Amino acid sequence: MKEFSYVITDELGIHARPAGLLVKEAAKFQADIKIKKGEKAADAKRIFGIMGLAAKKGDEIIMTADGADEAEAIAAIEEFLKANL
Amino acid sequence: MITLTGKSVFGGVEIGKIAFYKRNSQQIKRWHVDDTEAEVNRFELAKATAVGQLQGLHEKALKDVGEENAMIFEIHQMMLEDLDYLESILHIITNQEVNAEYAVATTADNFAAMFSAMDDAYMQGRAADVKDVSERILNILTGAGNAGFSTDEPAIIAADDLVPSETVQLDKEKVLGFATMYGSSNSHTAILARTMNIPAIIGLGEALKEEYDGAFAIIDGFDGKVYIDPDEETLEAMKKKQADDRAKKALLQELKGKENVTKSGQKINIYANIGNTSDVGSVLQNDAGGIGLFRSEFLYLENDTFPTEEQQFQVYKTVAENMAGKKVIIRTLDIGADKQADYFNLPHEENPALGYRAIRICLTQTDIFKTQLRALLRASAYGQIAIMFPMIISVGEVKRIKEIMEEVKAELRADGISYNENIETGIMIETPAAVMVSHELAKEVDFFSVGTNDLTQYTLAIDRQNPKLDDFYDPHHPAVLAMIKMAADNAHAEGKWIGICGELGADLELTETFLKMGIDELSVSPSMILPVRKKVREAE
Numbered sequence: 001m002k003e004f005s006y007v008i009t010d011e012l013g014i015h016a017r018p019a020g021l022l023v024k025e026a027a028k029f030q031a032d033i034k035i036k037k038g039e040k041a042a043d044a045k046r047i048f049g050i051m052g053l054a055a056k057k058g059d060e061i062i063m064t065a066d067g068a069d070e071a072e073a074i075a076a077i078e079e080f081l082k083a084n085l
Numbered sequence: 086m087i088t089l090t091g092k093s094v095f096g097g098v099e100i101g102k103i104a105f106y107k108r109n110s111q112q113i114k115r116w117h118v119d120d121t122e123a124e125v126n127r128f129e130l131a132k133a134t135a136v137g138q139l140q141g142l143h144e145k146a147l148k149d150v151g152e153e154n155a156m157i158f159e160i161h162q163m164m165l166e167d168l169d170y171l172e173s174i175l176h177i178i179t180n181q182e183v184n185a186e187y188a189v190a191t192t193a194d195n196f197a198a199m200f201s202a203m204d205d206a207y208m209q210g211r212a213a214d215v216k217d218v219s220e221r222i223l224n225i226l227t228g229a230g231n232a233g234f235s236t237d238e239p240a241i242i243a244a245d246d247l248v249p250s251e252t253v254q255l256d257k258e259k260v261l262g263f264a265t266m267y268g269s270s271n272s273h274t275a276i277l278a279r280t281m282n283i284p285a286i287i288g289l290g291e292a293l294k295e296e297y298d299g300a301f302a303i304i305d306g307f308d309g310k311v312y313i314d315p316d317e318e319t320l321e322a323m324k325k326k327q328a329d330d331r332a333k334k335a336l337l338q339e340l341k342g343k344e345n346v347t348k349s350g351q352k353i354n355i356y357a358n359i360g361n362t363s364d365v366g367s368v369l370q371n372d373a374g375g376i377g378l379f380r381s382e383f384l385y386l387e388n389d390t391f392p393t394e395e396q397q398f399q400v401y402k403t404v405a406e407n408m409a410g411k412k413v414i415i416r417t418l419d420i421g422a423d424k425q426a427d428y429f430n431l432p433h434e435e436n437p438a439l440g441y442r443a444i445r446i447c448l449t450q451t452d453i454f455k456t457q458l459r460a461l462l463r464a465s466a467y468g469q470i471a472i473m474f475p476m477i478i479s480v481g482e483v484k485r486i487k488e489i490m491e492e493v494k495a496e497l498r499a500d501g502i503s504y505n506e507n508i509e510t511g512i513m514i515e516t517p518a519a520v521m522v523s524h525e526l527a528k529e530v531d532f533f534s535v536g537t538n539d540l541t542q543y544t545l546a547i548d549r550q551n552p553k554l555d556d557f558y559d560p561h562h563p564a565v566l567a568m569i570k571m572a573a574d575n576a577h578a579e580g581k582w583i584g585i586c587g588e589l590g591a592d593l594e595l596t597e598t599f600l601k602m603g604i605d606e607l608s609v610s611p612s613m614i615l616p617v618r619k620k621v622r623e624a625e
Contacts, residue, residue, distance in 0.1 A: 009399070011387075013205075015208075016157070016211060016214070017153075017156050017160065019160075020156065020159060020163050023163050043168070045168070046167050046168050046169050047160065047163045047164055047167050048164065048167045048196060048199075049167075049169055051200075051208065051211065052199060052203075054203050054204075054205055054208055056205070058389070082395065082399070
């Protein structure tokens with residue numbers, strides 16, 4: 001399993017648009033990808049779950065990927081977060 | 086006449102009939118089904134139809150309102166295909182042995198409740214999206230027709246609130262403006278109104294009644310008012326307001342894309358001042374030739390700690406890319422005096438305007454400065470970025486800045502990170518000292534930009550925050566104008582260019598004076614770009 005943490009810098013946090021884009025990105029991979037904020041965790045391929053985390057600017061999220069293509073998945077997600085959030 | 090007051094989300098005045106948006110309110114009944122598998126299939130079919138509809142709406146929205154705003158329909162598709170949402174529906178159908186309509190409506194209520202319970206206005210607003218997508222499936226399942234409004238002539242659309250799929254399906258030719266009972270300035274109605282440039286008022290509340298359907302009305306998006314059955318006086322006043330607004334918009338529209346050139350052929354650049362990435366839209370809308378002053382302070386003021394290199398880099402890069410090759414002059418940190426951030430831990434000063442601020446902080450706490458320079462240089466690979474330093478008083482400061490720049494460049498080269506080796510650097514001329522040594526300073530930099538607010542304050546020794554001094558304050562004081570002329574002459578003697586980015590730059594009474602001085606660039610707030618262009622084009 002691969003993981004990394006990221007602090008959100010986007011003013012609006014994970015609102016609908018980036019949540020949608022994140023789902024699209026995560027869906028490209030076989031690996032099981034999770035997004036965690038504090039106690040709460042969500043499947044990065046499920047938009048309601050991601051939005052339900054209500055991650056805002058300054059919040060730390062932890063991304064994990066588990067599966068055959070976990071290395072590629074985590075690299076792509078990290079790139080995505082830096083560019084969009 | 087009845088006057089309704091709400092919150093304006095976009096200006097403009099329109100006069101016409103009200104068309105109340107009617108939707109099918111459905112009573113969803115619960116009933117028992119024996120063949121849950123068939124019911125699941127019925128749902129799957131309806132969902133597939135809904136996804137197809139959303140794809141169609143997405144394509145339509147791409148044409149009407151652009152990619153950014155059209156994304157909502159892609160998000161709606163994801164919501165419909167969200168596994169949590171689907172599992173909930175299938176679970177209800179299978180376990181409770183009930184009809185698909187009931188399962189969808191119940192799931193929609195649950196998910197909407199989750200959003201409504203969140204402590205964030207934006208997320209609470211997303212409950213409307215859940216209802217919107219669920220309503221779509223319900224309409225397909227029950228065979229209910231499409232909701233809408235009926236009008237032959239353009240009308241002011243009134244509604245409790247409009248969801249995205251409703252606004253995008255409206256025939257734009259028939260919409261004069263929007264008036265809604267609820268909604269927020271983040272709502273899609275507000276976004277659409279801004280895109281379409283039509284007046285919109287939200288939050289009119291219960292006072293906006295369905296019985297006004299068909300009534301003659303005026304919507305005044307400037308004051309957030311709707312007048313139902315207006316009296317003669319109001320109608321006349323509003324017609325005048327509308328005409329004035331239209332004349333202004335038409336004139337400005339006419340000036341878009343035109344050169345900033347005087348009758349005798351003298352050209353000047355008109356750039357925009359911005360204080361945040363969100364201002365870039367209005368910069369482009371108003372046809373600025375570039376950004377003449379990008380105040381980087383917001384990065385520091387909106388943060389609880391020093392902004393990271395990466396955070397800054399993303400902001401500078403975004404602006405440079407959005408300006409697509411046009412010049413973007415970014416001013417380095419100008420904190421201190423009236424702009425304070427707690428984490429800087431700046432001590433209290435008796436005389437902050439003459440104190441530890443701007444470049445003085447940067448040249449003392451060089452780690453802060455280097456982080457910013459590194460971010461700026463990295464971003465310079467993505468567009469036409471120039472760097473400008475504030476509060477300069479001596480040649481020695483500029484030399485020190487250049488040394489630090491070279492150190493940062495060497496680090497970048499060692500790390501194999503690309504940047505624009507020929508990046509333009511300039512300084513603010515905002516102290517009398519800088520003016521007096523401008524002949525020397527001009528040898529060291531690529532350009533000057535006059536910060537007239539501080540230059541005036543320091544030249545006249547007048548604190549602009551003190552209202553008692555208003556009688557003594559003369560914004561056109563000959564001493565200030567002489568300072569600007571001296572700096573301009575010294576810049577030109579060294580073959581360098583000079584701009585003005587303070588308030589005086591947008592002062593239309595001085596435009597001709599600045600043209601005569603040979604000022605090369607005026608940087609003004611986005612809304613002043615076209616008025617200044619007009620003034621330049623009228624000058625001899």
